[in-house]
Amino acid sequence: MTGRSGPAVLPPSLRVSLGPVAALAALVVVVLGVLYAGHSEPGRVDRWIVRPTADSVRPPWRHVALALDFLGEPAGSALLISACVAGCLLLRCPRAAVLVVAGAAVAVGTATLLKHLVGRTIHGDNLSYPSGHTAFFTALALVGALLVTGRLGLGRTAGTSLVLAAALVAGAAMGWAQVALGAHYPTDVLGGWCTALAVVPATAWLVDRVADRPADRMADAGRPERR
Template sequence: MTGRPAPTVLPPPLRTPLLLIAFLAALIVVALGLRYAGHTRPGRVDEWVRSAVDGVRPPWRQAVLATDFLGEPVGAAALVVAAVTGCLLLRRPRAAVLVLLGPALAVVATRSLKPLVGRTIHDVHLSYPSGHTAFLTAFAFALALLAAGRTGIRTATGTLLVLASAVVAGAAMGWAQVALAAHYPTDVLGGWGTALAVTPACAWLIDRIADRIAHRNAARTADAGRRAQPR
């Protein structure tokens, strides 16, 4: 009600490095998309990585299926609802919006890119970039931004925290997707890059919009206070 801005979701010390990383990630996504456009077979890198993770057996098979479930609609919705609730309890509304919109926009981006790239797996399924990988990477990225903002850590440490979270989440989901033969490894890399490109930009946009709304409300409050003063 006072018009005071809520804590930023993209901490100012991390803004420049993460937006630069977003730009570089977008270039990687585009480069891989051009490289594998229209392909129906794995590349050399894909074959090498697939051979390393082929033949997953219990209990790792259960871990693969559980990780894959986190990218399915029910699992993803459960993660997002829990995270949004946590953000609201911590009084971080901007983080709640990012946890909701960041992964959603990352998935939308992958779905938009798939028909443009036209790469297929098993001859029929569009595969580049991986939506499952993009979702979990963006989700972890958003939570790491929340943690970095609350702890107030410095630029280098905060950037490493966010990137490490994105790497771990992307690697876990990517491993599951390759082990299940749902995606080529380069599809996974494309999904990971998509999340890194979309999430910081989404966070920056949320802060810009929220700041404008807060400043507008503050101006209205100040104007109403001046009008209420006796003359």
């Protein structure tokens, strides 16, 4: 059921396939959090991926990394969210606009909570696991991919591929920037990416449930009473 607020933001074709993906992503977040809890140094995987971890990129790529990093800062993220919400409203998808805000908020909020629970640090006392920048950017990409999947009516295989590809591109781009600038370890980036994969589908399902309730009540009110 679509209701007055527009079509479902979690397309029915993806509800089954994204469930296991979200569960696996949540498992990865937990495992990495346990492995690196309280650590203040890069792990073996981190050292294998990048050497060194801090400020390893030079102009002109450094400018690209800084631009991506800005999109995850409060001012940049506010501008990006505003643009995404405006785009959804222009497309007459108010439910998707709600998911833009809710998905980003839940992803960043979860990442922030996990940072305090895990206590992994970088460059002194800076909490690093998982990467909130990566979680935020990946969350927006997931919302966009879900919207495209629904509007194009893509099937389970094509829709799931699009969603995962969008998440991978966004997560890799922001993750590269964070590691290149020395703000996060590579495993922090992986944790942030998986955080978004775990929470955004659940948030989309919840938005649909809340939005559909008024329509369900109206449908029930229009049915004749049984005697």
